[in-house]
Amino acid sequence: MTEGQGRVTLWGIEVFLAVTEERSITAAARRLGVSPSAISQQLAGLEAALGASLLDRSARPMGLTPAGAMFRRHAQTILNAEAEARSELAMADLSGLTTLRLGVIEDFDAQVTPLLLQGLATDLKGCRFLLETGASHRLLDQLEARALDMVVAADLGSEGADDGWREVHPLMVEPFVAVAPKGRNPADLPLILYTARHLMGRQIASQLARQNLKLTHRFELDSYRAILAMVSSGAGWSILTPLALHHASRFREGVDVLPLPFAPFERSLSLSSRAGVLKDMPGQVASRLRGLIAAQVVAPALAEWPWMAGKLRVL
Numbered sequence: 001m002t003e004g005q006g007r008v009t010l011w012g013i014e015v016f017l018a019v020t021e022e023r024s025i026t027a028a029a030r031r032l033g034v035s036p037s038a039i040s041q042q043l044a045g046l047e048a049a050l051g052a053s054l055l056d057r058s059a060r061p062m063g064l065t066p067a068g069a070m071f072r073r074h075a076q077t078i079l080n081a082e083a084e085a086r087s088e089l090a091m092a093d094l095s096g097l098t099t100l101r102l103g104v105i106e107d108f109d110a111q112v113t114p115l116l117l118q119g120l121a122t123d124l125k126g127c128r129f130l131l132e133t134g135a136s137h138r139l140l141d142q143l144e145a146r147a148l149d150m151v152v153a154a155d156l157g158s159e160g161a162d163d164g165w166r167e168v169h170p171l172m173v174e175p176f177v178a179v180a181p182k183g184r185n186p187a188d189l190p191l192i193l194y195t196a197r198h199l200m201g202r203q204i205a206s207q208l209a210r211q212n213l214k215l216t217h218r219f220e221l222d223s224y225r226a227i228l229a230m231v232s233s234g235a236g237w238s239i240l241t242p243l244a245l246h247h248a249s250r251f252r253e254g255v256d257v258l259p260l261p262f263a264p265f266e267r268s269l270s271l272s273s274r275a276g277v278l279k280d281m282p283g284q285v286a287s288r289l290r291g292l293i294a295a296q297v298v299a300p301a302l303a304e305w306p307w308m309a310g311k312l313r314v315l
Contacts, residue, residue: 008049010082013075014146015042016054020072021145023061031147079146083277101130103139103151105269107243111296112289119288136199140166143272150273150282152289154199169271169286170315172293174241175308176204176265178258179231186237186261191217192227194240200267204239207265224248231255241267242301242312257305266311290314 018028019039029036047054054068064072100120104113117129132139136153143151144165152171180186194201201220208215219236221227224244231238232254239260245252271289273282294314301312 008046009042010079012042012046012049013078015039016046017072017075017079017145018147019043019055019062020064020068021141023063025062031142083146083274098126099128099130099149100124101132101147101149103132103134103142103148103153105136105139105153106133107241107247107269108152109133110247110249112292115292115296116285116289119292120285140272143274146274149278150271150285152271153269155268155270156199157203165275166272167275167282169282171269171271171286171289172298172314173266173268173312174243175311176207176239176241176260176267177245177308178237178260179228179240179245180237180256180258181231181234182254182256184234184237184256186258189234190219190236191215192230192236192238193217193220194224194227194238195220195222198222200241203265203267207263211262213262225251228252228255242305242308243297246297246301252304259307264311268315 015028015032018032019025022028022031025036025039025043029039032039043055050067050071052067052071053065054071056063056065056068102117104116108116113131113133117131120127121129132142132148137156139148139151139153140156142148155168178186180189194204196202196205201222217236219230221230224240225248227238227240228245228248228251230236232251242257245255245257271282271286298312298314302309
């Protein structure tokens with residue numbers, strides 16, 4: 001390395017990989033929680049240290065130069081080694097962990113996620129917690145990119161081929177249910193769909209297509225609260241899950257929750273991490289989560305809707 005060149009840093013490598021995956025400096029900055037100028041500065045420093053241009057900034061979306069494509073393979077190997085070293089420095093239990101980057105779908109925001117973080121904070125006095133919420137497929141992409149350590153998400157089914165790079169700890173199964181205005185028959189109302197831009201919406205659309213059901217609908221929304229507000233006002237009925245109702249509980253008095261009027265189907269949720277990287281930590285967190293889900297989600301739901309017994313369950 002000649003005088004005047006910078007040094008290759010882990011942060012610079014992480015920034016580079018985020019840009020290659022997002023193919024945009026702005027999107028990478030949003031993902032990493034920093035400013036676009038900070039991203040540009042890190043990239044410039046990395047290219048100066050390596051003495052090569054890594055990104056084709058003239059392309060839209062941004063692409064890699066031949067040198068960038070070559071370095072990307074090495075960069076991924078370096079971050080793999082860093083993650084493995086970090087886990088080995090932690091003790092076999094969670095007491096040695098200094099940072100936990102956790103991704104959780106918003107379905108658990110009401111009570112489960114806060115209680116999980118409070119419990120982990122009690123056990124891990126010196127640990128800093130970084131939480132990200134989002135769609136299941138997005139969180140799993142970030143886990144694969146090593147932007148998160150553990151992810152609690154819905155299982156992707158046929159979309160979830162991962163070539164064995166992650167370990168999966170099952171948490172719960174929940175049925176899809178019909179949600180209708182209080183005292184109204186879903187058959188008399190149009191359907192309000194959960195958006196197919198998200199995994200759950202695609203699962204619903206796939207099941208309707210599989211059963212050759214063509215249900216009249218005018219609205220496709222991506223918000224549980226908006227859907228339940230419309231249902232409770234009498235605008236239509238919807239297909240959701242118990243977690244969606246738990247997440248937006250203030251609308252429950254205005255709706256009836258019923259079995260689907262056609263063949264039932266369900267979804268499962270799991271905790272995932274990169275295989276072998278965090279040793280037994282993911283299993284310990286999954287065990288804690290199962291207890292919280294049983295107490296905060298399953299028990300209250302079964303008390304209100306006993307017909308879900310056996311359908312809504314902890315794994």
